[in-house]
Amino acid sequence: MSMASTMVASVPVFGRMFKLEGEPELHDINAWPAAMIMASFIWFSVAVLLGISMPLTQMLGLDASLFYTAVTAHGAAMAFPYVFQLMMGVGLHRAAGCLGKPLTGWLPAAAFWCMNIGGILFTIAILMGLKISYAVMYPLPIVGVETGQWSMTSVVIGFTGIAGILLTVILLYPVLTIKLMFFGKEREELVLSRRTLGDPGMLGMAMAAFVLLIMGMPLLIVASAVLLALYHIIPFAWVGWATDPLVFQFVFYIFAHNLMEAMAIMVISAVYATLPLYLADGTRKLYSTKAANLALWILLLTSVTSFFHHFYTMFPALPSALSYHGNIMSWGTAIGAAITIFTVAMTIIKHGLRPEAGIMAVLMGFTLYILDGASAIVTSNVAFSFQLHGTMWQAGHTMAVLIAMSMMWMGVLLHHYPVLTGRVLDPMRGKWFVILFTVGAIGVSYAFLAAGAAGMPRRFASWNQEGWMIYGYLILFFGLCLALSMVIFLIDVSKARRIGEGVVASPPKAAPAE
Amino acid sequence: MLDFVYQSGWGAFGVLLLFQIPFLVVFLTIVFRKAYVNTAPSAISDSSVARWRSSWLALAIALFLIINLASIKFFPAVYSARAAASGVAVTDVTVDAQSWYYDMSAQEFEAGKPVRFNAQSLDTVHGFAVYHPDGHILFTMMLIPGVGRSSLIYTFDEPGTYKVRCLEYCGMSHHEMSDEIIVTASAS
Ligand SMILES: [Cu+2]
Numbered sequence: 001m002s003m004a005s006t007m008v009a010s011v012p013v014f015g016r017m018f019k020l021e022g023e024p025e026l027h028d029i030n031a032w033p034a035a036m037i038m039a040s041f042i043w044f045s046v047a048v049l050l051g052i053s054m055p056l057t058q059m060l061g062l063d064a065s066l067f068y069t070a071v072t073a074h075g076a077a078m079a080f081p082y083v084f085q086l087m088m089g090v091g092l093h094r095a096a097g098c099l100g101k102p103l104t105g106w107l108p109a110a111a112f113w114c115m116n117i118g119g120i121l122f123t124i125a126i127l128m129g130l131k132i133s134y135a136v137m138y139p140l141p142i143v144g145v146e147t148g149q150w151s152m153t154s155v156v157i158g159f160t161g162i163a164g165i166l167l168t169v170i171l172l173y174p175v176l177t178i179k180l181m182f183f184g185k186e187r188e189e190l191v192l193s194r195r196t197l198g199d200p201g202m203l204g205m206a207m208a209a210f211v212l213l214i215m216g217m218p219l220l221i222v223a224s225a226v227l228l229a230l231y232h233i234i235p236f237a238w239v240g241w242a243t244d245p246l247v248f249q250f251v252f253y254i255f256a257h258n259l260m261e262a263m264a265i266m267v268i269s270a271v272y273a274t275l276p277l278y279l280a281d282g283t284r285k286l287y288s289t290k291a292a293n294l295a296l297w298i299l300l301l302t303s304v305t306s307f308f309h310h311f312y313t314m315f316p317a318l319p320s321a322l323s324y325h326g327n328i329m330s331w332g333t334a335i336g337a338a339i340t341i342f343t344v345a346m347t348i349i350k351h352g353l354r355p356e357a358g359i360m361a362v363l364m365g366f367t368l369y370i371l372d373g374a375s376a377i378v379t380s381n382v383a384f385s386f387q388l389h390g391t392m393w394q395a396g397h398t399m400a401v402l403i404a405m406s407m408m409w410m411g412v413l414l415h416h417y418p419v420l421t422g423r424v425l426d427p428m429r430g431k432w433f434v435i436l437f438t439v440g441a442i443g444v445s446y447a448f449l450a451a452g453a454a455g456m457p458r459r460f461a462s463w464n465q466e467g468w469m470i471y472g473y474l475i476l477f478f479g480l481c482l483a484l485s486m487v488i489f490l491i492d493v494s495k496a497r498r499i500g501e502g503v504v505a506s507p508p509k510a511a512p513a514e
Numbered sequence: 515m516l517d518f519v520y521q522s523g524w525g526a527f528g529v530l531l532l533f534q535i536p537f538l539v540v541f542l543t544i545v546f547r548k549a550y551v552n553t554a555p556s557a558i559s560d561s562s563v564a565r566w567r568s569s570w571l572a573l574a575i576a577l578f579l580i581i582n583l584a585s586i587k588f589f590p591a592v593y594s595a596r597a598a599a600s601g602v603a604v605t606d607v608t609v610d611a612q613s614w615y616y617d618m619s620a621q622e623f624e625a626g627k628p629v630r631f632n633a634q635s636l637d638t639v640h641g642f643a644v645y646h647p648d649g650h651i652l653f654t655m656m657l658i659p660g661v662g663r664s665s666l667i668y669t670f671d672e673p674g675t676y677k678v679r680c681l682e683y684c685g686m687s688h689h690e691m692s693d694e695i696i697v698t699a700s701a702s
Pocket residue numbers: 613614639640641680681682683684688691
């Protein structure tokens with residue numbers, strides 16, 4: 001037993017959902033992904049409770065500091081230890097099984113521990129009073145200390161946690177992916193379904209890894225410099241270049257925007273890889289691989305510089321030329337999306353679909369993702385941005401893109417689950433999970449967008465002004481639908497039955513990972 | 515009509531539905547028909563696939579161009595430049611934002627007269643959003659400390675009390691960071 005599989009087996013409740021009972025020779029590709037996926041669902045469970053507590057604090061008229069604690073902790077847990085870690089676990093499992101290379105050694109272990117210890121440290125800092133939202137809002141952490149809102153110790157602990165998370169996202173995960181793809185020797189027995197970089201499913205993973213590494217590096221450098229100064233290892237005077245608010249905001253959004261885009265590229269490539277396996281006529285191919293790859297390239301090239309849309313409303317500090325560029329590039333991603341929609345729809349029309357929970361979750365996640373893409377490009381138009389920036393519209397966009405991606409990854413996870421754990425899931429529970437999740441996600445995202453259209457500010461602990469509370473009730477109702485769907489999902493994985501005990505694996509025969 | 519589309523949040527919501535509803539209806543119909551009603555492969559010739567693909571992309575590009583080109587005159591940089599070039603006297607106002615209040619050099623204006631808001635933050639990131647008395651946002655600015663003043667020219671059309679709010683999370687009393695602007699009826 002490896003460290004990862006021992007750890008999974010020893011965690012109460014969640015451990016049972018992901019412990020490895022499949023073929024022992026596959027442990028080298030299963031163990032760390034199982035640990036990452038398990039940890040991501042623990043984070044998710046906490047994040048859901050925090051999410052539901054936000055409208056509740058407003059309805060019950062509780063202290064604003066509770067709301068801001070929940071906003072910060074919920075956003076941070078959702079974006080990184082949940083969605084990113086889920087993606088990392090499922091994505092690495094997919095890559096390792098396609099390339100026949102083991103996920104062992106210090107790299108996957110470091111990626112796991114830096115993410116989770118980082119998440120725990122950041123959470124401790126939030127509980128100590130650091131309320132900076134998941135977007136950090138630099139220089140708020142420092143101004144908050146100067147104005148007595150929280151302590152310097154909480155800032156130091158919080159930044160240490162953020163550094164751990166960033167280390168995994170920007171360095172360890174991309175390096176691990178690149179190592180899997182370009183280095184090391186294939187082990188025949190680990191190949192579950194051979195794929196090359198020419199497949200859209202692998203191409204997207206490689207692109208995402210390079211985007212994270214390259215676009216995240218400036219933030220990693222700036223954040224490390226600030227951290228060294230916070231620990232008094234170097235004097236603050238040396239890091240003036242890094243503590244300038246504009247520098248921090250720019251490197252943050254160059255990273256944060258492209259993180260979302262990299263995750264989108266990865267998940268779209270996972271859709272491209274999974275859909276063909278569920279075609280009714282057994283074709284196992286997209287209607288056009290070329291169109292699929294073209295869409296990924298368009299998405300990659302347009303998304304890199306579309307991050308300027310985060311700064312339109314600081315004109316003229318952001319020159320008009322860069323606003324126009326950001327506007328055009330943001331809408332350019334929609335052209336990539338249009339090609340993707342066509343490829344997915346035409347593949348389904350031409351070959352029919354086997355409606356199993358895994359692929360339906362992937363397709364409903366894809367639907368949410370496209371719906372959200374529309375809200376993203378609308379707010380990326382310069383004129384609309386001046387009405388919507390900083391409102392619930394953008395909170396809704398951030399939330400919807402994360403929910404959509406997590407839905408697609410959960411679909412891919414349902415597909416991989418038998419080979420990962422050696423157990424199969426109940427189709428009926430899977431179906432109800434997909435239905436409730438879809439209804440909850442679409443409902444909650446419309447509630448946010450409508451609230452934004454009505455001018456309701458995001459990250460704002462006073463929903464009773466201007467009759468905004470109605471959106472709060474809608475958010476709570478659909479949020480509860482989402483929570484219920486997740487309860488069904490978690491029951492489903494904890495009651496999965498072992499393959500071989502009168503149970504046959506349901507996704508095609510021995511359930512290849514691809 | 516275009517004013518409503520580009521200058522109120524609900525106009526943006528309408529454009530959003532214009533994209534979302536057709537996609538939702540068509541895509542879900544395809545998925546459910548091919549998953550539950552008739553899963554057999556559809557015989558579509560390559561030439562009709564190509565025709566569909568061209569029409570679809572043409573539609574996407576047309577929407578891209580129409581919605582963005584029509585929006586240009588509503589870009590604050592564009593309407594500010596137009597107001598500045600019109601020869602009408604512009605009232606300059608400075609706005610200093612800090613945790614958690616605004617310091618404005620003037621808060622009462624006359625309807626129909628252009629006002630140039632020059633806003634900056636003195637501590638952390640703040641916003642300066644001006645709301646119409648009916649509750650919709652007229653414009654918002656993000657103020658990052660140390661970058662100089664953000665500016666735009668706005669002409670209030672109607673008298674009334676306009677709310678100012680901070681839309682960038684700025685700490686424990688962020689939700690209390692607000693102020694008011696009074697617009698009086700045009701004297702002429
Ligand atoms: Cu503020």
